[in-house]
Amino acid sequence: MIKTAEGFNVEKIRNDFPILNRKVNGRNLVYFDNAATSQTPQQVIDCIVDYYQNYNANIHRGVHALSQEATEAYENARRIVQRHFNAKDFKEIILTSGTTHSINLVASGYEKFMTAGDEVLVSGLEHHSNIVPWQMLCEKTGAQLKVLAMTEEGVLDMQSFEDLLNFKTKLVMVNHVSNALGTINPIEDIIEKAHAVGAKVLVDGAQATPHIKPDVQALDVDYYTCSAHKICGPTGVGMLYGKQELLEELPPYQGGGEMIDQVSFEKTTYAGLPNKFEAGTPNICGGIAFGKALDYMNSIGFESIAAYEQDLLDYATQRLNEFDNIIIYGPNTDAKTAVISFNFQGLHPYDVGTLVDKMGIAVRTGHHCAQPIMEFFKIPGTIRASFSFYNTKAEIDLFIEALQKANSMLL
Amino acid sequence: MSSIVEKQNEVVDEFSMFEDWMQRYEYMIELGKSLPLIDERYKTDDNIIKGCQSRVWVHADMNDNDKIEFTADSDAIITKGIIAILIRVFSDQTPKEILEANTDFIDEIGLKEHLSPTRANGLVSMIKQLKMYALAYSKA
Ligand SMILES: Cc1ncc(COP(=O)(O)O)c(C=O)c1O
Numbered sequence: 001m002i003k004t005a006e007g008f009n010v011e012k013i014r015n016d017f018p019i020l021n022r023k024v025n026g027r028n029l030v031y032f033d034n035a036a037t038s039q040t041p042q043q044v045i046d047c048i049v050d051y052y053q054n055y056n057a058n059i060h061r062g063v064h065a066l067s068q069e070a071t072e073a074y075e076n077a078r079r080i081v082q083r084h085f086n087a088k089d090f091k092e093i094i095l096t097s098g099t100t101h102s103i104n105l106v107a108s109g110y111e112k113f114m115t116a117g118d119e120v121l122v123s124g125l126e127h128h129s130n131i132v133p134w135q136m137l138c139e140k141t142g143a144q145l146k147v148l149a150m151t152e153e154g155v156l157d158m159q160s161f162e163d164l165l166n167f168k169t170k171l172v173m174v175n176h177v178s179n180a181l182g183t184i185n186p187i188e189d190i191i192e193k194a195h196a197v198g199a200k201v202l203v204d205g206a207q208a209t210p211h212i213k214p215d216v217q218a219l220d221v222d223y224y225t226c227s228a229h230k231i232c233g234p235t236g237v238g239m240l241y242g243k244q245e246l247l248e249e250l251p252p253y254q255g256g257g258e259m260i261d262q263v264s265f266e267k268t269t270y271a272g273l274p275n276k277f278e279a280g281t282p283n284i285c286g287g288i289a290f291g292k293a294l295d296y297m298n299s300i301g302f303e304s305i306a307a308y309e310q311d312l313l314d315y316a317t318q319r320l321n322e323f324d325n326i327i328i329y330g331p332n333t334d335a336k337t338a339v340i341s342f343n344f345q346g347l348h349p350y351d352v353g354t355l356v357d358k359m360g361i362a363v364r365t366g367h368h369c370a371q372p373i374m375e376f377f378k379i380p381g382t383i384r385a386s387f388s389f390y391n392t393k394a395e396i397d398l399f400i401e402a403l404q405k406a407n408s409m410l411l
Numbered sequence: 412m413s414s415i416v417e418k419q420n421e422v423v424d425e426f427s428m429f430e431d432w433m434q435r436y437e438y439m440i441e442l443g444k445s446l447p448l449i450d451e452r453y454k455t456d457d458n459i460i461k462g463c464q465s466r467v468w469v470h471a472d473m474n475d476n477d478k479i480e481f482t483a484d485s486d487a488i489i490t491k492g493i494i495a496i497l498i499r500v501f502s503d504q505t506p507k508e509i510l511e512a513n514t515d516f517i518d519e520i521g522l523k524e525h526l527s528p529t530r531a532n533g534l535v536s537m538i539k540q541l542k543m544y545a546l547a548y549s550k551a
Contacts, residue, residue, distance in 0.1 A: 025432070347488075348465055348486055348487035348488065348490075349464075350464040350465045350487045350489070350490065351465075351487045351488050351489045351490075354436075354489050355436065355489075358432050358433075358436070365464065366464050380464075380465065380466065380486065381464065409433070409436065409437060409440060410440065410488055
């Protein structure tokens with residue numbers, strides 16, 4: 001059953017987010033920078049406080065009560081993440097510091113497997129964090145980086161994908177959703193075709209996970225990443241999902257405590273999954289709060305979230321189209337998440353962003369860590385409004401008013 | 412000719428008349444339109460100031476009185492206004508005066524937020540660049 005936006009109690013949800021009561025420059029905050037980071041509900045804040053007030057201890061080490069409790073809570077969070085993404089085994093869930101860490105972990109591991117003549121294929125819609133680690137891998141191994149082009153509409157050119165794909169392709173990197181444009185990429189298709197030539201696929205889920213609940217088994221994806229801070233969790237924690245047989249082969253990323261089995265100066269043996277990839281004391285509190293954040297979002301339900309956000313996106317798009325000089329980048333509203341990347345003809349995004357900030361509205365301006373996309377459109381950047389399930393149409397109206405004022409001041 | 416301090420006080424006086432941010436920004440946008448524009452041939456990548464979300468070019472010439480005259484441009488209007496204020500204060504001064512000048516007046520005219528290094532609009536980089544030109548000319 002598909003739920004609709006009706007009956008979605010946004011006022012009740014807003015009460016969970018204390019920061020939404022803030023004033024900025026004397027006005028009520030309108031937070032439309034959710035693609036950069038989401039706000040944190042009281043339930044998650046309480047979880048963080050509870051950890052430090054009641055059971056802060058290092059994990060996997062002590063026999064004492066606090067260490068046991070912390071270990072249990074941390075490992076329970078891993079199970080929550082596993083269930084959320086429907087991974088087959090908890091061992092396939094590596095808790096990292098976020099998407100960037102997750103991608104670097106995989107890229108660094110592939111140094112062992114890549115040789116000159118191999119190819120890695122990176123989509124043209126990627127965030128820098130899913131470009132640079134692969135450039136580094138290619139530099140070290142002599143492998144070649146190929147770029148999967150995008151079209152004027154800001155979607156991947158699937159014909160060019162098939163042309164580029166060949167038996168030398170070892171890895172394909174694509175985001176599930178683009179951070180700069182909101183494009184939802186056809187990852188099912190990409191994964192299937194990549195597998196047909198024996199390539200593995202890493203999907204950067206940083207922007208998809210706030211809106212979509214992915215099923216890694218159904219997708220048959222090899223690696224999937226996300227960052228907790230974009231899904232109502234704290235900063236500095238995230239996930240790498242990898243198929244067990246792939247993670248078993250991948251060499252450890254960092255050496256240290258937690259990731260070992262036996263250490264002697266003659267020979268050290270590594271711990272099994274997932275500990276092999278979790279050297280050192282992890283972000284224990286962050287991991288626990290990450291689990292809480294997923295529980296929170298699931299209590300609202302991703303179908304409801306998607307329907308409500310679609311409604312916001314349609315409304316905001318319709319209102320923005322009232323401006324004669326609007327230019328919206330990326331696909332139509334049915335092919336993207338609740339993100340609008342736009343400019344006004346003749347206005348610099350930085351000027352607009354500066355003025356709307358003065359009116360209490362938080363949007364992102366600039367290249368959004370995706371310079372190749374800006375290069376493609378030959379623009380210095382865009383204004384990006386990204387919505388979350390706690391935003392409202394009334395806030396969109398305030399945003400439109402602020403944009404009208406900015407236009408009248410700048411034009 | 413007014414000194415840097417006199418010109419700074421002038422700017423502070425002007426800005427003190429404004430009651431709210433809107434008026435301040437409207438004035439800055441006005442000032443941006445009167446910016447002494449850089450000659451197109453100096454609008455090169457070498458002359459772009461790093462650390463700005465918008466592109467800013469600055470050029471400096473020494474005039475017959477051994478004073479520096481700045482010209483500039485930007486693709487963003489507010490940035491143009493900011494650089495216009497800086498140039499108004501620093502242009503037609505000797506390298507030594509420019510190097511010794513402090514820039515507290517930015518704070519006083521309510522543009523402190525633009526001084527934050529995280530702001531990435533590069534007001535700090537612009538000031539540094541003006542001073543670098545002064546330094547270069549002081550050695551020439
Ligand atoms: C698509 C995408 N990938 C990767 C990242 C990097 O995430 P993090 O900074 O949490 O590692 C982001 C964050 O903006 C993103 O939007």
